Amino acid sequence: MxxxxxxxxxxxxxxxxxxxxxxxxxxxxxxxxxxxxxxxxxxxxxxxxxxxxxxxxxxxxxxxxxxxxxxxxxxxxxxxxxxxxxxxxxxxxxxxxxxxxxxxxxxxxxxxxxxxxxxxxxxxxxxxxxxxxxxxxxxxxxxxxAALGNDLKVIALPALIGAGVATIVIGLLLAALLRRAVRRAADPGAWPPAARAALAAAERVHNEVAGKSRSGKSPPGKSPSGKSARGPAESRRRA
Amino acid sequence: MIGLRGGITIAIVLILCSALAFIGWGAERAAQRTIAPEILAKANTVARSAADLLGRAGTVGVPFDRLVGVSDYFQNLRAANPEFAQISLVSAAGAELARAGDAAGFADAPQARIPVADPSGRRLGDVVIVVDPTAVTAQVGAVLVDVAFIGIVSLLVALELVALVVGSRGIGALMAVERRLKALGRGVLARQEGNPGAAGTLVGPIDRQVNALAERHAEIRAAAEARGDAAALARLGDLETRTGLGRVQAAESEAAIAVRPALFLFMLAEELTRPFLPRFAQTIAGSGAFSPDFAASLPIVAFMAVVALCQVPFAGISERLGRRPGFVIGALLAATGYGLSAVSPSYGLFVGARVATAVGYALVFVSSQGHVVDFSAGAARSAALAVFVRAIMVASLCGPPIGGVIADRLGAPSAFMASAGLALVALVVALLTLPKTVRRAGAGAGVGLADLKGAARAPGLMALLFGCAFPAKFLFAALCFLLVPLELQRLGYSSAAIGRFQMIYPIIMVLAVPFFAAMADRFDARGSFVVAGAVVSGFGAMAMVLNPSIAFIVVALVALGYGQAMSIASQSALVADTAAALGGGRAAGVLGLFRLVERSGNAAGPASAGFLMATIGFAAATTLIGTVVVAGAALFALSGLRTAHHPRRASSAAASEGSSA
Amino acid sequence: MDRRSLLALGLGAGAVGLAGRLPGAHGQPAASGQAAPAPGAAQAQPFRILMLTFRGDTDVERGFRDYFAANEIKVEFLTRDVERDAGRVKPILAEVLPTFKPNLIYTYGTPNTLAVAGPYDAPPDSPYVHDIPVVFALVAAPVQVKIAPSLASSGRNVTGAVHVVPTDVQMRAMQSYKPFRKVGVIYSPNERNSVAIIEEMKAFGAGIDATVIAQPLTMVGNRPTGDGVEDFVRNLKAQGADWLYLPADTFLATIFDRVGPAALAAGLPTFGATEFFLREGLGLVGLVSRYYSVGQLAASKAVEILVQRVPPRDIPIETLRRFALIINMNIAKQLGVYPPIAMLNYAEVIT
Structure with missing residues (x-):
């Protein structure tokens, strides 16, 4: 990756x-x-x-x-x-x-x-x-x-290097952002608003339909195992 | 969120524009230092020549204060020398006697001043030329716009090539991550299909969350079903539609889209020729037996006709040959055709070369489509076809501007050579990426003449095909491939500029087809969308009668883009409905007939347009073709919009719209 | 800013003589050096050309002969002058043809040409020259006088050079000198050529929204007279004419000495189709064919026939591609109507 x-x-x-x-x-x-x-x-x-x-x-x-x-x-x-x-x-x-x-x-x-x-x-x-x-x-x-060539060389080289470097910097920045987004996505609490809303809706419907009254925002289903429990803690630490 | 690819694209566009602006600024400085003095020297020479003439007027007896047409003369000089901001004649007393142009904006601009003398040598006044210091840099600016276009376009090309360069494993991981993040961003909680590969550790946590949710959903649903709780089931169903719960989102089928890079490169080769082909055909025809407009349209028509005719027989041939050999042979044939086009000494040979290219093109297209169909099935097939279509669309977006620039800077033969090169690269890529043996999945796709005959009897089909499908392609091919390039050329636009205009249509198509397909599904009004689309594109073309200017050409292209985007997916869906209603072997016949009719439209469009342009001119020809499209739509509408009601979705049909060119 | 601007005037003229040929096609052979046909060795015998002049040697004949010399084509010329009497053509032919055996006959003017070749609709057995190619020069209206049914092809062994400047080219030159809304023209109603020119003027005027006021000369029986021509000129001025145009009209040419001064007195600028009017008739400006160049054009056709062996019927009858603009500056001064400065780049100025 x-x-x-x-x-x-x-x-x-x-x-x-x-x-x-x-x-x-x-x-x-x-x-x-x-x-x-x-x-x-x-x-x-x-x-x-x-x-x-x-x-x-x-x-x-x-x-x-x-x-x-x-x-x-x-x-x-x-x-x-x-x-x-x-x-x-x-x-x-x-x-x-x-x-x-x-x-x-x-x-x-x-x-x-x-x-x-x-x-x-x-x-x-x-x-x-x-x-x-x-x-x-x-x-x-x-x-x-010759005069034109010299004048343009002076301009073109820095522009060329600058463009390459700027692309690399922005690329790395974007990659870092992507990584962060991936880490955050492991924790439903840190999901984007649309996903959180969808999740909330799903839970509401599930809870109502299932006729159960589980409390709070515990992760759904029977898999609140290690990793997803650690998710929120991790994201909180980072925030 | 913006994905890595999207983000970096925007970033590079910004970086590129600033870097090019910087170079533009540098070019301006260089021009000021080196070229401006030369322009001043030229201004001196021109001023001397004008002063001579004014002196001669005095010699032959025209009084200095009665000189006639001096401003017009200066105006002509300015027209021939656009780098002069102002040319004026000033009397010895300092009064301005004549002037062309206006240098009010150039306070400190350099100027040449040469005295006008009477026969006895007395100074009567001066010719003054003010140099426009920005004239040269304007030329540089135009070049930089070209370069910026190349930059953006090569970026798109690179994005296509990345799929090839990085290989399916590496890029697949990145895609798997981005797909999941995007789904979450849209509030979609569907399960993601496909092996995350190297990204397993990254996407694992996300998948576990989503999977757990899905399992709980399934449990609750099962329980509700067991209870027979209709209300609960309805609520769950509603939830599924809104959040995608319980669905599985198909991943892009990798085996099926292995053909994409090769196909993209191959399509790019043909798209390169769009902006300069008509003009080149005219040049090579010279002042021979054909009218210029006919000479321009014949190679296009021959190409389109061959592609249309080969469509059906090649389906069988490519199956017998195998997809890979089919692609390779086609690419080789096309490359030979491009090479011949570049060096062809006579018009006849040139048309022959285009026909060879067309045969290759048809074989490559059919083989690629066959490959996708062979390696995919069901929902994954329309997804794979959508990817396939996107490659073609991006090619038709990028090809014309690149080809235009190459033709402008290096000449049309070089551009043809570039096409030949690309076709060969596509050939090599196909050898590397396509599997050797062909696993045939699904029913035989061979369509015979009998199937076509049977299909022609399907209810309502002929009205759709000849009222809408045919005229739509007819207008598209006539406008984009012949009328617009020729008219823009007549208006003095370069091949590069023509290429940029030719981007309008594919851009709109790429952006608007999914939108209109979704709309058509939502309102369940595919027939209406087909008619509305035809009317929009038809009226766009008819507007040309008002004023055949560049603004109206753009209007026609935009209307064409939107009109086709509105109707094209719905057309396919309607045809697919008809096919499905017939069922069995006749379904293939319906689809085969649809493609055949569409491609005949592609061929007939430039042919008729070439003839019409020669006889009644650009504006009338465009208007007339627009009228035909509207009339066709009216015919289809009157035939009762007989749409069989089937749940076929236009949005999924949009995926199969691969044959727009 | 040079003579090319006049060329531009000519090219758009749809110059009737160009029918059936591509513009510029004519210039190509010389430009590529191929018109200069195999000089010296390849041409063992010089070509023999019989030249029938009308009033002695003129610039036309000089241009004709120079063209062969410039292209290094060996020609033996035999020149006979008819001393302004086309009736002498017959005896000259009878005497010369059997001995000189010309490869081609050159004729000056309409009477000579008709005397040699006859009208195109003459019966086949009529006593004209049929088997020797005829190239004419200085025939104003070959179609009207039945030398050829059309300028594109005579349909027989005849071709040649016309010296008139196409009417619309003249109109455009007139317009560039001084734009007009109304142009007056005086002509002999019995001369078909003049009537045709009036029609061409009207067609051109319609295109630029200008009116043509056509004033026929007074007729006595079927002959025009100069009666009241001064009044005609004054009337045209009074009707608001910006220009007085004088076509290549045979009778009008005899009363230029009355028309010119009348126009000058009325303050009406004049545009003439003949050089003679500019030099002798107090005309202001005119666009004319150089006689020397007309001779060259005729010679180029003779070369096509003799060297390239093109049948005369396949060679269109043409006029020049470029003309000379002549301005009489003395008249300009008296009228106070000076030429636009750019015209001085290509005009010949009489001072």
Whole structure:
């Protein structure tokens, strides 16, 4: 019985701790996503502006490779955000046509594997004719992730331990209460009110029906043997 | 008193909520330190872009004081960037010219301020963006609510698993103690059946008191009988009803419920798929030949139809195979089905995988039910079936939210894989817990076609089955499995949120079925309860015509829960009455027919709902199905509420309500 | 906040030309790089395309040819101009077809297209081109002039690009510039196309609870005249019209120089369906198809026919997915009706 109770309490403590760990991890992931989306949204605005210009030119019949003024626009936009490493305009096959970084001209932007943010450039047929690609310093994401991770660790560990310990303490407390209830239940005098009322009713009916007039509250039947007699004494001592 | 399990559950809920609140607070601080500066940087970029545009307006000749649609433009920017509390345009003199949002509540919030210049470079005013510092933490809050749900749900799961982990001996002792204490707490002095096992020393004193009382009662009763004292006997009888004296309270039958953990895990596997299945089916169907609503309903319908059709033949098959092999084969089949569903490249294969799962599901269900019936008899059987039902109900309570969260965070294929894993775990658990050889107790349960035909001629049965049983399941399956998930998805709710909505029905059922069953017995009005339940659930669905909003969806689900809770136990009791009245082999036929009709309702519900949703829309479809339910109830009521008067109790029939899904 | 907002206007338009095709389906091949059909080696012989222009080379033809170049498809073009006389089509065909043997004929405008392909209900033995695919550009109303029974399919060897902007897309653009409850429109009652547009305007107006005041031009016999058009404009203003809409009406286009100034004098903002009205007719704002893009759209259909070997009957007749919003800021200033700021993100502004 004691082993069972302890086992149960341990299982519950583990569940509580696991849930807290879960919560901390999900919070971390959510914050991480929020962090990234904020940063990417910022770079996305710049990419969007370039894409708009390219689309308007395309609609006037200036083919993408001919939009040479885009280089200066890319340069300007890339300079506004120091974290932007390069900003390219690639054709629909991903070949960089213009870039704020001259070294990237002519390469296939998808091949450099760098973390890139893209916005499509579409013509009036709604066909994608190219992409604006922003590459930014991955360090700012990593730094944010590290800071968030540290902050949450400081919070999550005490919470996790606290939840586990609190569960164990309450579990032991409940187990003690249960034990006490069991001991009290051995003595009808210490039974819960509903049981005492039922007992009293039973005795009243029994006494009346049996036509006998036994006195007092002696335990019913012919078994007021040792244990039940000791019950009340025990409970009184404890009370 | 609160038992150990109940107490610790409440305690853990409190502990978990405080711990998660603490983490929420920590997340808020982390966001303030790391993300808030990034948001401010973004606000600067957006403000610069807006200032550019306003400057361009000046360049093309729009006077600064005649700018049009600036507030609308700002409003759109805010819609795209919810973390901005306010965007405004302030003139050089400091007057506010345009504004979207209201930052009145954020006194010290960080803000970005970028000047707007005319072509000559003169500063005309400023674009000011005030950042809402709580926007990011609101996202974290939503996640923590998810986690709290997972926590509570995993607690329930753990309570189920405890039965497995601790083993019947250890937990049996604890249960024996708690059962006695609970009985005393309610003023019940009945004798407790069952071996207290390891708890003998603890419960011995209690049992001795109760036994002594019972013996004295028996003596007095015998004496009164010998005297022929009618008045005394009446008083004693009254005492027995009030205090349970002279009765023996059945313990949970352990051999019979050995199947519970395995069944629970298996049911959980299927319940996981509820919130995301319709959407996933639509995705995989793509823009193919089917309409989206049809594509969503077909896998559900196929599943339900297969389960319904396999019910009767599988009863015999599982008997021949043996319960354990039946369960294992079924679980294996289902696991394969889940795995295939996860990786299936085409819609056709996906539906096929669901059918395979359905065959496995039916086999597992029939085998489990068979196991319980094999190992129990009499009153213990309905107690065992009640335990069995509780496992299924808890599974349908816990499955959807967990599945929803998994699907949201890891994707639907991963959730299917989780189901496959659970089904395999259930398989292993079944191998460990179910006995190898099958002792057959009781009469053969095989039901043939002839039995069904015979049963169909039972008086009043068809009105009950087709007026109430069928429409009830029809509404339930249509609403819970198809209409509500699809509509909530359309309203933009995540799978996790849909899973939480899908908990409404089982929660109400778990809480209300025993209550209504007792009420139906007390007023001896089972027919009325069946009708009333159908009317409540039907009107709940019909209310959708008023306003197909989230509030009315909740109303419909709550009404469905209460309506089904009112009618379901009484329905079973009425059917059981009919069966008992027929007697013999035809009784099994009646019950078989009842289940067959119910399950056909399960299959027809999503099918019709998918079609109706595609043709007349969500609100009209729900309303129409609600109308059908009310009409069915009216038909049943008009057929005369022909209830054979038998002392069958709805509350005990409630125990056999295992097939709600 | 960009041209996508205009795209959004277009997508909801139920743009008739999209019938039978999924939105976006058109863009997919190019997006995935597959429309660029096997360049170079796979295509041994260049395709031969006969281009029949109506008034010399325009942006339409430029867009048409550029599309092949951008997709690296080798094409040999033979361009013949009919000098605004569709009667010259027959002799040109008689001379060119036997020698040049084109794989496809491109036609500019309704007269050329009809001269080449004839109406769809012409008898099978009529002297039109049947066996060579015809792709047209810049036909405003192919259904009304019987080039095709429906935009979804011509049912024959013909498809093409329409340059009109769907009416409801125009109405929505007009509404985003300045919301209205009443819109006036002047049209030639003998032009079926204009009458159809009025109906579409009314249908749109019913949806947003706005009234359309339709003012037909004075007819002399069965020909419209410009008589009293200034009074019509003033009347519409007096009846409370918030806008004057000028449809792509052939006769109306000849009196833009009278309508525009009258509207300006009456203080009535004007929305035109043609670029010409914006640039020459003192119109305030208009939503138009870029001719260059219309040429590209026609070319994309030619590519489907030549490279992907889709029969023209299976290629719907379409209009563009995006249009150009043109605002004449001088008129805006004179009327004191300035565009909402967000429009400046995607509008072309004439100053």
């Amino acid at each position: 004691a082993r069972t109770t302890l086992g149960l309490i341990a299982v519950f403590a583990l569940i509580a701790a696991a849930c807290v760990a879960f919560g901390a991890y999900f919070s971390y992931v959510t914050l991480l996503n929020a962090h990234r989306s904020v940063i990417e949204a910022r770079f996305g605005i710049a990419a969007e502006r370039v894409a708009d210009v390219a689309e308007q030119a395309a609609s006037l019949g200036i083919a993408l490779p001919a939009q040479s003024t885009l280089t200066s626009l890319l340069d300007r936009e890339a300079r506004v955000e120091p974290a932007i490493r390069s900003m390219d305009l690639a054709d629909e096959r991903g070949i960089v046509l213009f870039s704020s970084d001259p070294a990237r001209l002519g390469i296939a932007e998808a091949q450099d594997g760098g973390r890139g943010l893209t916005r499509p450039v579409r013509n009036d047929l709604n066909e994608v004719v190219g992409h604006v690609v922003v590459r930014y310093d991955p360090q700012i994401l990593a730094a944010g992730a």
